[in-house]
Amino acid sequence: MKYSLLTRLACSCVCLAAALPALPVLAAVIPPGVQLHPTQTLIRNNGSEPESLDPAIAESVGANNLDRDLFEGLTATDATGKTVPGVAESWKRTGPVTWVFKLRQNAKWSNGEPVTAQDFVYGIRRFVDPKTASTYAATFGVFFANGQDIALGKEPIADIGVKALDKFTLEITTAFPVSFLPSLMSNTQLGPVNQRAVEKFGKEWTKPGNLVGNGAFVLKEWQVNSKIVLEKSPNYWDAKNVPLTRVTYLPIEDGNADVKLYESGENEFVYQLPPGTYEKYKAQFPKEIRNGPMLGLRYYSYQTQNPAFKDVRVRKALSMVIDRDILAQRITADGQAPAYSVMVKGIEGADVTSYDWATWPMAQRVAEAKKLLEQAGVKPGTKFTFSYNTSEYHKKMAIFAASEWKTKLGLNVELEAMEFKVLLKKRHDGTFEMARNGWVADYNDATTFLALVRCDSDQNNNFNCNRKAEDLINQGTQQMDEGKRRALLTQATKMIMEDYPIIPLLQYSLPRLIKSYVGGYSTENPMDHYRSKDFYIVKH
Amino acid sequence: MWSYTLRRLLATIPTLLAVITVSYFLLHAAPGGPFDAERKVSEAVLANLQAKYHLDLPPWQQYLYYLNNLVHGDLGASFRYADWSVNDLVAAALPVSLSIGGTSLVLSFFIGVGLGIAAALKQNSIADYLVMLVSNLGSVFPSFVIGPVLVLVFALWFHWLPAGGWDNFSPRFMILPVALLTFINVATIARVMRGSLIEVLHSNFIRTARAKGLPTRVVVLRHALKPALLPVVSIIGPLAIGSITAALVTETVFSLPGLGKLIVNGAGNRDYTLVLGLVVLITVLAVTLNLMVDLAYAALDPKIRY
Numbered sequence: 001m002k003y004s005l006l007t008r009l010a011c012s013c014v015c016l017a018a019a020l021p022a023l024p025v026l027a028a029v030i031p032p033g034v035q036l037h038p039t040q041t042l043i044r045n046n047g048s049e050p051e052s053l054d055p056a057i058a059e060s061v062g063a064n065n066l067d068r069d070l071f072e073g074l075t076a077t078d079a080t081g082k083t084v085p086g087v088a089e090s091w092k093r094t095g096p097v098t099w100v101f102k103l104r105q106n107a108k109w110s111n112g113e114p115v116t117a118q119d120f121v122y123g124i125r126r127f128v129d130p131k132t133a134s135t136y137a138a139t140f141g142v143f144f145a146n147g148q149d150i151a152l153g154k155e156p157i158a159d160i161g162v163k164a165l166d167k168f169t170l171e172i173t174t175a176f177p178v179s180f181l182p183s184l185m186s187n188t189q190l191g192p193v194n195q196r197a198v199e200k201f202g203k204e205w206t207k208p209g210n211l212v213g214n215g216a217f218v219l220k221e222w223q224v225n226s227k228i229v230l231e232k233s234p235n236y237w238d239a240k241n242v243p244l245t246r247v248t249y250l251p252i253e254d255g256n257a258d259v260k261l262y263e264s265g266e267n268e269f270v271y272q273l274p275p276g277t278y279e280k281y282k283a284q285f286p287k288e289i290r291n292g293p294m295l296g297l298r299y300y301s302y303q304t305q306n307p308a309f310k311d312v313r314v315r316k317a318l319s320m321v322i323d324r325d326i327l328a329q330r331i332t333a334d335g336q337a338p339a340y341s342v343m344v345k346g347i348e349g350a351d352v353t354s355y356d357w358a359t360w361p362m363a364q365r366v367a368e369a370k371k372l373l374e375q376a377g378v379k380p381g382t383k384f385t386f387s388y389n390t391s392e393y394h395k396k397m398a399i400f401a402a403s404e405w406k407t408k409l410g411l412n413v414e415l416e417a418m419e420f421k422v423l424l425k426k427r428h429d430g431t432f433e434m435a436r437n438g439w440v441a442d443y444n445d446a447t448t449f450l451a452l453v454r455c456d457s458d459q460n461n462n463f464n465c466n467r468k469a470e471d472l473i474n475q476g477t478q479q480m481d482e483g484k485r486r487a488l489l490t491q492a493t494k495m496i497m498e499d500y501p502i503i504p505l506l507q508y509s510l511p512r513l514i515k516s517y518v519g520g521y522s523t524e525n526p527m528d529h530y531r532s533k534d535f536y537i538v539k540h
Numbered sequence: 541m542w543s544y545t546l547r548r549l550l551a552t553i554p555t556l557l558a559v560i561t562v563s564y565f566l567l568h569a570a571p572g573g574p575f576d577a578e579r580k581v582s583e584a585v586l587a588n589l590q591a592k593y594h595l596d597l598p599p600w601q602q603y604l605y606y607l608n609n610l611v612h613g614d615l616g617a618s619f620r621y622a623d624w625s626v627n628d629l630v631a632a633a634l635p636v637s638l639s640i641g642g643t644s645l646v647l648s649f650f651i652g653v654g655l656g657i658a659a660a661l662k663q664n665s666i667a668d669y670l671v672m673l674v675s676n677l678g679s680v681f682p683s684f685v686i687g688p689v690l691v692l693v694f695a696l697w698f699h700w701l702p703a704g705g706w707d708n709f710s711p712r713f714m715i716l717p718v719a720l721l722t723f724i725n726v727a728t729i730a731r732v733m734r735g736s737l738i739e740v741l742h743s744n745f746i747r748t749a750r751a752k753g754l755p756t757r758v759v760v761l762r763h764a765l766k767p768a769l770l771p772v773v774s775i776i777g778p779l780a781i782g783s784i785t786a787a788l789v790t791e792t793v794f795s796l797p798g799l800g801k802l803i804v805n806g807a808g809n810r811d812y813t814l815v816l817g818l819v820v821l822i823t824v825l826a827v828t829l830n831l832m833v834d835l836a837y838a839a840l841d842p843k844i845r846y
Contacts, residue, residue, distance in 0.1 A: 052622040059577070133588040135581050152584040206623045224624060224632045225797035226706045250705070252795045257704055260688070261795065264695040264703035421572025421810055428580050438578070458580040 028243050028520050028534050029079070035539040041246040042518065042535055044269030045258050049225050049251040053206040055188040056127040056134045061440075061528065064188065066249060069230055069532045070213035073191035074101050074120065074170070075182050079534040081444075081525040083183040087115055087192065087214065087237075088170075096177050096480055097145070097161075101185075103168040108235040109194050110211075110218045117164035119192035119214075125157045126198075127189055136189050138458075139442055143184060145173040177480050180348060180445045186529070187443065216242045216533035225251055230532070243536035262513050270513040275393040278334035278511045287516045291335040292523030295441035296508030297344050297449065298336070300386075300401070300434055301427065304464040304501055308384045308433045313376040315500035317369035320357050321408040322401055324505060331400045332393070334511050339504040342449050343493055346526040350446030350489040353497055366408045373409060380410025388436035389420040397505070398436065427461040437461060440508065444527060446489045447477065453496045464501035469493075516540075541838065545831065552827045556820065560610070563819045564603055567812050574619040574810040593619060606816065615820070616813035620806070626817035629802060634821070637798040639709060641784035644718045645776070648725030653772060655726065656733020657760065660768075663738060671730055678727020683720055687793035690716050704795035717794045721783050728779065729772055737768040766840045773836045777829045785822045 030036070050063035058067050068076070076086040088101040107115040127134055128141040130153040141147035145161025161173030174181060184190065197212035198205050205211060211219045216238070217230035228249040232242055250267060252258045255274030259281070261267035273281055282289045302309040309315055324338030337345065341353040357365050373379075386402065388394045395417065402413035418426075426432045439459070441448040450473060451457045455465035469492040476488030497504075510528055514521055517540040521530070575581055575589050590596045594605055609616055615626035659671035678686075694716060695703035707713050740746060741764055749759045788800035799818060806814035838844045 049621065051620055054623065057622050059579075130584070130588045131592075133585065133592045135575070135577065135579060135585060135589070138582050138585055139579065152582070153588070203623070223706070223797065224621070224629060225801065250795070252704075254792045254795070256688070257793060257795050260691050260695070260703045261705065264691075264699070266702050266705055419572070420808065421570075421576050424576040424578070425572040428576065442579075458582050 028241060028536050030243070030519065030536055034519065034536075036243060037517065037537040037539045040244045040537050041248070042244055042269065042532065042537065043248045043250065043267050044532075045252050045261070045267050045271040046228075046249040047251070047271035048253050050228075053211065053219070053222075055123070055191055055193065056132050058189065059135050062249075062251070065530070066228060066230075067188040068215070068529065069217040069247065070211065070215045070219060071188045071191045072107075072215045073188055074103075074185040076531060077183075077186045077525070077527065077529040079520050079522045079525060079530060081522075081527055081529065083186055086186065087120075088185075091182055093181075094171075097174045099172045099174070099181055100165070101170045101172065103170065104237060105168055107214060107237045109214050110233050110235055111194075111197075112235050113194075113196075113212075114167075115192055115214045116167050117170040118167070119194065120170050121162050121164050122195045123191055123193035124162045125160055126193055128160055129157045134189070136442075140184070140187065140189055143174050143176075143178050143181070145175050147175060176477050179480075179482060179485070180443065183348075183445075184443050216531065217244075217247060220246075227251070238533070242533045244532055247532045259513065262515075268515040268518055273334070273511040273513065275396075276333070281511075281513060285513055288513045289511070290514050290521060290523050291509050291511040293337060293344075293346060293526055294508040294510050294528055295344055295346055295444060295448075295526045296439065297339055297342065297452075297504060298397075298438050298506040298508060299339070299342075300503040300505065301432075301437045301461045302434055302464075302501060302503070303430055303432050304462050304499075305430065306433050311376045311378075312500055313372040314378055315503075317372040317376075317378075317409065318405060318411075319500055319503045320355075320365045320369045320372075321362075322404050322503065322505065323362060327397065327400060328506055331396055332506065335509040336506040337509070339507045341493065341497055341504055342453055342502065343446060344449070344507040346444075347441065347446055347449065348444050350450075350486055350493055353490065353494045355497070369409060378411075381412060383412040383414060385414045385416050385433045386436075387416045387418060387423055387426055387432045387434070389423040390417045394436050430461070430463055435461070437502070438508075441527060446486075446493070447473075450489065450493065450496075453501050462501035464496075464499050466496050466499055469495040541835070545835070548827075548831050548834070552824070555827060556823050559819060559823045560607070560816060561603075563816055564606065564812075565599075567807075567810070567815055568599060570810065572810055574812065576810070593617065606813070610820065615817035618811055618814045620809040620811040620814065626813050629814060630799075630817055630821060633797055633799045633802050635709075636706060636796055637784045637787065637800070640714060640717050640721065640790070640796065640798065641780065641787060643714065644721035644725060645780050645783050647718065647722045648729055648779070649772075649776065651722065652726040652729025653733050653769070655730040656772075657737060657765075659730065659734040660737035660741065661756070661760065668734075671734065675727045675731040675734075678723050679731070683724055683789040684793065686723060687716075687720050687790060690720055691793065704793070706795070706797055713794075717787075717790050717796060720790055720793075721787060725779050725783065728775065732775055733768065733772050736771045737764060740764045740768040743767075769840055770837065773833055773840065777826070777833045780829050781822065781826055784825065785818070 046062040046065055048060060048062045050066055051060055052058055052063060053066055055067045055071050058064050072086045074086055074088040075083050078084045087103050087107045089104040091099060091101040094100050103117055109115055126132055128137045128147055128150045137151040141151040146155050146159040149155040150157050150160055163171045165171050192214060194212040197210060201210040208219050208222050216233060216236045218233045220231045221229040230247045232245045233239060255272060258270050262270045302315050328336050328338050340355050340358045343350050343352045345352055386398055388398050398415050402415060405411040405413055423435060427435050439452055451459045454460060454473060455470045472488050472492035476485045479485035517538045518535055519538050520535040575586055594602055618624055618626050618629055621629060655671045659668040662668050691703045694701045701715055702713055705713055746759060746764055749763050785799045787798060788804055791798045791800045802814065803818050806818060
């Protein structure tokens with residue numbers, strides 16, 4: 001790939017800004033005057049049993065939470081969601097698509113061996129290797145030179161754009177300019193893996209006693225569907241700044257059981273409050289309730305190729321009349337914010353767009369929507385089907401939406417509840433008219449949300465394709481200039497949203513209960529990427 | 541009796557094969573697969589995943605592959621829990637379910653039979669009404685109501701017991717789930733026992749025994765108990781299966797790592813091997829328990845001989 005002189009000049013400026021020295025404070029930030037409890041242990045619910053502790057296979061939030069404690073990438077995310085040095089103590093962008101990471105020489109595996117650049121090469125090659133069959137291989141692999149083709153099995157894994165320049169220097173070549181690479185590299189899927197442990201134990205390498213990690217904690221005990229116990233790693237390079245000595249992860253899926261354990265003192269960190277209970281627990285535990293916005297979107301997908309929703313005027317009309325404020329405040333009532341775009345607040349790389357009508361009074365919106373339906377030839381009494389996966393929460397939202405369409409536009413909606421896997425299949429195959437949907441960012445950049453609406457994207461369930469917007473996205477992702485990139489991606493977003501492929505509804509939030517003596521938690525972590533090394537227990 | 545037992549055990553093989561075959565094809569016919577997720581995987585990755593789990597083979601070959609592994613005692617790799625084999629998962633969950641279900645069943649049997657006898661002997665007395673009240677409450681209130689009430693009272697109000705969880709067969713963690721299952725099972729057993737004993741007590745042979753001047757204790761224990769237990773024994777089989785493998789509500793309320801949750805999650809995740817492994821286990825348990833019930837019949841009723 002060739003870049004103009006101007007691009008190179010722009011790069012040199014960005015490169016200087018991107019060259020980052022080691023930050024002085026990396027671990028738990030304990031405010032002055034805070035007295036620590038003599039026992040530094042934490043029991044936190046993780047929401048589900050992890051599908052794997054292998055960072056290449058880990059997919060769920062729960063598995064990644066554990067891997068962030070057991071492994072450390074080149075960078076990491078602190079409690080406030082900022083990217084901080086991990087194994088890399090500094091990094092530099094040396095060209096439009098090349099980055100050099102300097103690894104700290106005191107980073108060690110839990111068995112005491114040094115963590116080297118070669119461990120990262122092995123980890124990333126293994127991750128994108130089709131034989132590993134990681135579901136994230138294509139999602140993250142696409143950013144690395146040849147990564148996409150390797151994940152698809154078209155090129156050998158040795159061609160990935162990751163190279164060890166020496167024992168402690170790693171060079172990464174990206175497939176196109178990726179300004180957020182340091183933040184991306186905090187994902188443990190892109191971290192180091194101990195080749196000797198994998199080869200020695202094979203499939204059993206993630207079991208207690210076998211797992212060799214480089215994180216702040218080591219795996220002590222794993223009772224499937226019961227608990228996973230981690231203990232502080234004495235070999236971790238920043239061990240002196242890790243207050244907790246033991247973390248117990250619980251795999252409780254049922255929100256009510258989670259809260260009951262919390263109330264009885266056997267759990268100190270509720271994964272997520274059960275639907276409809278936020279206000280109740282907010283009143284009951286005002287000092288323990290935590291609720292922060294997440295980079296996640298609740299939305300409904302149109303099947304834009306279906307005759308019912310082929311006409312953009314129909315799609316626009318249906319989107320206009322849903323009162324997101326009532327939905328957020330009265331129906332879900334758990335601190336979520338109304339959404340009018342595929343982008344959500346807090347996302348990097350693009351502005352959050354909105355519709356003109358979002359600020360109109362509802363009566364005006366309804367009048368306009370009726371006009372649009374009339375122009376499209378849709379008469380009151382017209383029927384369509386809305387599919388959702390069985391859940392009280394989704395049902396409540398669906399009933400609200402159906403009543404909005406019925407009372408304001410006279411449309412009849414047949415609500416069709418089904419098992420989650422059945423809904424997924426319908427959405428992937430496009431055999432639906434309108435369906436419930438949701439997405440949580442994989443990384444903090446606009447492209448993670450654009451994947452939902454781009455042409456030819458695996459995640460595009462609405463089957464809409466705006467080629468002009470696609471060109472803008474392609475131009476944007478090739479940009480070195482952050483401002484121009486942002487402008488192009490924002491413009492593309494606006495253009496796509498005018499096609500009304502989806503009905504954006506709410507931005508996710510994460511209502512939790514956390515004991516008041518657990519320090520280090522921040523509600524400003526929109527990716528929900530917490531490391532237990534940042535937590536501490538206040539004297540109580 | 542030994543040859544009967546052997547014949548019954550041999551008959552398990554075709555039963556098992558039929559159950560596996562039907563379950564196998566039903567599971568694969570269900571819409572959605574193990575790799576359908578919110579994040580749709582690309583065709584290439586899907587192909588890799590399918591190859592990893594042999595789903596790229598024709599269905600009949602997959603089926604034979606599964607049967608071959610099964611014959612060698614291998615229940616396969618779990619689709620959902622990538623780090624564990626189905627054998628590992630079953631080995632971890634079965635002892636939990638057996639200990640909770642088994643303990644509650646033994647307790648329910650003795651308490652239920654005792655209460656049933658007391659109620660039958662004191663028919664239409666306060667004791668009878670109390671037993672029937674307990675029995676009706678146990679039948680009327682579902683476990684997802686009784687369970688949280690137990691947690692509320694014993695864990696949240698009095699702090700005597702943990703609200704849930706599991707810690708290596710520690711009795712503290714077993715008391716509430718065992719109590720819940722026992723209460724529900726006692727309700728059924730006591731009611732059946734009461735009805736059955738009342739009926740037996742009105743039989744001619746009991747009247748004869750009484751006429752001979754035998755004391756009530758002897759009449760009940762020596763003559764009436766055995767025939768009265770027959771209906772109770774016949775419901776023990778289904779109760780045991782329910783308590784051991786289908787205790788989903790109990791496991792959810794008390795966050796227990798048992799079989800019930802594995803089954804439901806396995807089906808929801810289209811974890812074919814896990815569900816099939818559990819189907820095999822439940823079938824074997826059901827056949828064994830039914831056989832034990834039949835053998836118990838012979839011990840209780842001299843008219844039945846195999």
